[in-house]
Amino acid sequence: xxxxxxxVACSNCNxxxxxxxxxxxxxxxxxxxDLVAVRRKVKRGTTLFxxxxxxxxxxxIRTGFFKTCLATEDGRDQVTGFQMAGEIIGLDGIVNDxxxxxxxxxxxxxxxxxxxxxxxxxxxxxxxxxxxxxxIMSREIVREHGVMLLLGSMRAEERLAAFLLNLVQRxxxxxxxxxxxxxxMTREEIGSYLGLKLETVSRTFSKFVEEGMVEVKQRxxxxxxxxxxxxxxxxxxxx
Amino acid sequence: xxxxxxxVACSNCNxxxxxxxxxxxxxxxxxxxDLVAVRRKVKRGTTLFxxxxxxxxxxxIRTGFFKTCLATEDGRDQVTGFQMAGEIIGLDGIVNDxxxxxxxxxxxxxxxxxxxxxxxxxxxxxxxxxxxxxxIMSREIVREHGVMLLLGSMRAEERLAAFLLNLVQRxxxxxxxxxxxxxxMTREEIGSYLGLKLETVSRTFSKFVEEGMVEVKQRxxxxxxxxxxxxxxxxxxxx
DNA sequence: CGACACCTTGAAGAGGTTCAAGAAATGTGG
DNA sequence: CCACATTTCTTGAACCTCTTCAAGGTGTCG
Numbered sequence: 001x002x003x004x005x006x007x008v009a010c011s012n013c014n015x016x017x018x019x020x021x022x023x024x025x026x027x028x029x030x031x032x033x034d035l036v037a038v039r040r041k042v043k044r045g046t047t048l049f050x051x052x053x054x055x056x057x058x059x060x061i062r063t064g065f066f067k068t069c070l071a072t073e074d075g076r077d078q079v080t081g082f083q084m085a086g087e088i089i090g091l092d093g094i095v096n097d098x099x100x101x102x103x104x105x106x107x108x109x110x111x112x113x114x115x116x117x118x119x120x121x122x123x124x125x126x127x128x129x130x131x132x133x134x135x136i137m138s139r140e141i142v143r144e145h146g147v148m149l150l151l152g153s154m155r156a157e158e159r160l161a162a163f164l165l166n167l168v169q170r171x172x173x174x175x176x177x178x179x180x181x182x183x184x185m186t187r188e189e190i191g192s193y194l195g196l197k198l199e200t201v202s203r204t205f206s207k208f209v210e211e212g213m214v215e216v217k218q219r220x221x222x223x224x225x226x227x228x229x230x231x232x233x234x235x236x237x238x239x
Numbered sequence: 240x241x242x243x244x245x246x247v248a249c250s251n252c253n254x255x256x257x258x259x260x261x262x263x264x265x266x267x268x269x270x271x272x273d274l275v276a277v278r279r280k281v282k283r284g285t286t287l288f289x290x291x292x293x294x295x296x297x298x299x300i301r302t303g304f305f306k307t308c309l310a311t312e313d314g315r316d317q318v319t320g321f322q323m324a325g326e327i328i329g330l331d332g333i334v335n336d337x338x339x340x341x342x343x344x345x346x347x348x349x350x351x352x353x354x355x356x357x358x359x360x361x362x363x364x365x366x367x368x369x370x371x372x373x374x375i376m377s378r379e380i381v382r383e384h385g386v387m388l389l390l391g392s393m394r395a396e397e398r399l400a401a402f403l404l405n406l407v408q409r410x411x412x413x414x415x416x417x418x419x420x421x422x423x424m425t426r427e428e429i430g431s432y433l434g435l436k437l438e439t440v441s442r443t444f445s446k447f448v449e450e451g452m453v454e455v456k457q458r459x460x461x462x463x464x465x466x467x468x469x470x471x472x473x474x475x476x477x478x
Numbered sequence: 479c480g481a482c483a484c485c486t487t488g489a490a491g492a493g494g495t496t497c498a499a500g501a502a503a504t505g506t507g508g
Numbered sequence: 509c510c511a512c513a514t515t516t517c518t519t520g521a522a523c524c525t526c527t528t529c530a531a532g533g534t535g536t537c538g
Binding site for chain 1: 525526527528534535
């Protein structure tokens with residue numbers, strides 16, 4: 001058995017710059033390679049973790065696409081985010097040693113499993129990792145502030161425009177098109193995330209198409225007028 | 240000059256159990272006392288930090304009451320949270336070394352200033368602090384998930400009920416009444432937080448009063464029927 | 479190829495917003 | 509300490525956005 005062939009190594013992962021700190025010494029890089037215990041495949045439609053489950057690890061998404069969602073006993077359901085390659089999920093579990101939401105793969109996925117006690121251990125030694133972990137958590141807090149702004153103050157069109165621009169921008173950062181994207185989620189999931197009903201999402205898509213801002217063919221979306229969408233998001237003066 | 244009299248000491252602060260880890264050795268406790276550089280008073284209506292300002296420190300609230308809010312150039316405004324004694328604010332600033340929201344004192348307040356580089360330094364040595372910092376950030380993430388659920392799936396009554404119950408619960412944890420509270424914020428600020436207009440907040444208060452669930456006299460609120468409010472929040476079956 | 483999930487569109491209805499006016503509380507300056 | 513200005517809160521009426529309910533269409537997967 002050749003350990004080289006099996007060993008999971010952040011040091012030569014091409015997603016490193018997305019999920020790991022940059023500019024490390026050789027020595028620190030080697031320490032980081034101890035972070036990832038194993039990789040885990042998650043089939044489409046199955047969960048990486050669920051509400052109530054014991055928290056042990058954070059997960060770095062290598063491939064695939066996830067949603068995280070809250071489901072309360074009384075039947076409410078809220079998608080709290082969509083995550084793609086290079087992003088970290090599981091942060092919600094730290095506070096009470098158990099997860100408070102479900103992470104569902106929206107397409108076949110693979111994640112790097114990073115046991116949290118090991119993260120804490122190594123980040124005591126590698127300052128860059130410590131700082132990185134703090135920044136990742138802070139980034140999530142800031143992202144959620146943005147969602148609160150969206151849910152609290154935007155109208156349906158503005159929400160969907162903001163959503164599309166955010167998605168395409170993140171995909172672009174991963175080398176995909178600036179204007180075309182394939183939605184991995186249903187209208188209902190988009191609606192849940194945006195605080196809208198699926199019919200409203202559908203209607204708003206249709207409206208964007210009528211106005212020539214996007215082309216939509218099922219889950220294939222092409223953004224024709226980025227500035228137009230941007231104006232919708234920024235400019236709430238027009239109402 | 241007697242250092243004893245001036246020295247800020249977490250080790251004998253009565254809010255310690257709210258903002259600091261528990262069960263530390265004498266030695267670790269002493270290390271923790273190096274965390275707080277100074278205290279700072281913040282007059283009502285003034286800001287502790289503002290959007291764009293350089294991030295240097297986290298703040299533990301000793302006395303007083305804050306709101307954090309996002310204000311975008313185009314005039315949107317969103318209250319992202321209300322914070323009280325024992326809670327930590329400033330986490331949003333970590334990711335980009337600058338704050339992304341404003342923290343406004345809603346009454347005269349005093350905070351403990353904890354330089355973040357010192358927090359990172361000490362938490363490399365004191366495992367309990369490291370863990371504590373992680374938990375605080377995770378707790379904020381989970382709290383915001385809850386707000387997303389509220390904004391994304393609740394109706395006006397449900398939102399206000401959830402808001403009141405949350406406030407009174409936090410106050411109760413600080414030794415105040417389980418049923419009476421004084422709101423430190425305006426109807427407009429409540430509305431912004433809950434994604435409603437101030438008129439809707441006012442009307443919903445009136446409705447609760449009519450139904451005998453609460454008594455309201457300006458900012459003085461007395462919760463008469465806690466279970467009733469709880470039912471509103473949990474039970475979305477009734478519509 | 480048939481069953482199922484997903485999406486679109488229409489029409490009616492509800493919940494929340496907007497606009498407006500007035501009342502109550504709070505703060506300020508003389 | 510009182511009078512006045514200002515902010516905050518309440519309530520009504522009309523309106524608008526989004527939801528609900530319903531039906532039909534499209535795509536997908538075993």
